[in-house]
Amino acid sequence: MTAMQTPPLGLYVHLPWCVRKCPYCDFNSHAAPEQLPVETYLAALRADLDRELERAGGRTIASVFIGGGTPSLFPPEAVGRVLDWLAPHLEAGAEITLEANPGTLEQGRFAAFRSAGVNRLSIGVQSFDPARLEALGRIHGPDEARRAVEAAHAAGFTTFNVDLMFALPGQTPAAALQDVAEAVRLGAPHISHYQLTIEPNTVFYSHPPALPDEDTAWAMQQACDEHLRGQGLRRYEVSAWARPGHACRHNLNYWAFGDYLAIGAGAHGKISDAATGTIRRYRKVKVPALYMDRARNGRAEAEAWPLPVAERPLEFLMNALRLEQGFTPELFADRTGMDYTAVASGVAQAVADGLLEDADGRIRTTTTGHAHLDTLLQRFLPETS
Structure with a gap:
């Protein structure tokens, strides 16, 4: 970390x-x-x-x-x-x-x-x-x-x-x-x-x-x-x-894995706590009538869940690889709280396969990678025991 x-x-x-x-x-x-x-x-x-x-x-x-x-x-x-x-x-x-x-x-x-x-x-x-x-x-x-x-x-x-x-x-x-x-x-x-x-x-x-x-x-x-x-x-x-x-x-x-608060029926949010190294996602009550009732009583949140460390690489890449500018290893570390080595070997293999390119310190999808983004991302699925 x-x-x-x-x-x-x-x-x-x-x-x-x-x-x-x-x-x-x-x-x-x-x-x-x-x-x-x-x-x-x-x-x-x-x-x-x-x-x-x-x-x-x-x-x-x-x-x-x-x-x-x-x-x-x-x-x-x-x-x-x-x-x-x-x-x-x-x-x-x-x-x-x-x-x-x-x-x-x-x-x-x-x-x-x-x-x-x-x-x-x-x-x-x-x-x-x-x-x-x-x-x-x-x-x-x-x-x-x-x-x-x-x-x-x-x-x-x-x-x-x-x-x-x-x-x-x-x-x-x-x-x-x-x-x-x-x-x-x-x-x-x-x-x-x-x-x-x-x-x-x-x-x-x-x-x-x-x-x-x-x-x-x-x-x-x-x-x-x-x-x-x-x-x-x-x-x-x-x-x-x-x-x-x-x-x-x-x-x-959003695509650079930034934070966003959320208000309104069914709105989704993401908030990071740098002090504790945690990332939290949450969702508000979806049904408007129920949301209006609960929000006024401080109960607008329907569910919340921490983003496990093992899932952060995939979540980061699902967003950042949609950007033409891609991402830097430093951004990966800053936003996930993980060392870039967590994805370095997978990125290197994708570069070798022509799905990603590493140019000027930025990791970006190639044209082929854009066309097969879902397949590319599957390489970074968290391991299950």
């Missing part, structure tokens, strides 16, 4: 309601009631936050990510109140991201969210193709998606993300490329580009749609990657592309 260093700290805020749950979504999201319980939920968040700040022990927060659900369904004033509570605990220039969907009701609120303290948006476009949006169960059309991006510019957001998916039901490589080209044309400084996967406990899992085969999906990804690179965006994580200065700092901290 070696001395663990205290990593940067983020905060995830979960607002669990959306207009309608999409058939591919496995997040903790729920169709919104006719009247959102804004005040009751805010009271629960405040009580939850107070306990989380105690957990932080005076550490400042470098980034906030407000996700869901559709957080932009909440009034900007409500989001502003949360950010006001946080203000004394934020680092100067903290990144504050709000997820938003391109419904026309929400677009008019972008300027108000910015005034409330949000300085980054993540807009869930998914596609600009009407047939693909319908297949995904989205409630917006392509024109609303375009207007949402334009509204982000008009509201003064200098950085924001456009979220896209590919390998959608009935999608061709040309159509996937058109989605990416449209996001670039609209001036998105950050584009998240995810392959649709079918997850358990979703409608698509029970009633799977016909998706492009593996070779077609790979062709889509390659064509889109080439276009994004040619337009001056740089991939910094497996599914994230950004112009210089526009990478999501909150997600970078």
